[in-house]
Amino acid sequence: MTNHKLWSATDCELHCCEIHRYEMAHNTMARCMSTLLDPTRVHTVVARIPEGRVASYGQIAELAGYPRRARWIGKVLSAIPSDSALPWHRVIASSGQITCPRAQDAAQRLKAEGVSVSKRRVSLTRYRWQP
Template structure:
């Protein structure tokens, strides 16, 4: 039984691994949730990555905007402020986004 006042060290180290890999994604490059999970050592945990990114504190300096879905699109609803912010940040890094909101993974994806 774990003490509720102490953080789960496995969860902390998993989050640290994820955030360390995320921080290393270069500007102008995107990764999918699944790729980020695999790079952090958690293959097939794309949904977990999404949950962890949702928990980032406001103002986090981690490049959350470089994570997109496997279809090459933002996972935010197109009418949301987060969608507009993500595309704005990516464009500022030189990422080309089609009028339909798609990003060419072949061109901007992590190789």
């Protein structure tokens, strides 16, 4: 298993601010979506997913306070650079399928954390994060 440091709230806030500045500078995520939808809330929730666990886009949406916004969560996560310390690879579809644009990279990262991946699927029964 990979040894990742646990993020403090301050670490997460700093990282989220860095991503938000990048998005503003590069006009990504539909111009940062809107002030009503705050990507930093999504980043904060995703940062809490422990190694060896996964969460669905819908679950992240609920926990971030954006119920029924699973697709928007996917857009937020797809804007994160692949070398980010944020564990974007731990968020999958409610069916257990790895559906992100970097699915192969996500599968490799999950396997390195001890998550069993078969045909780009993960067992949510076994690996779902229960905060």
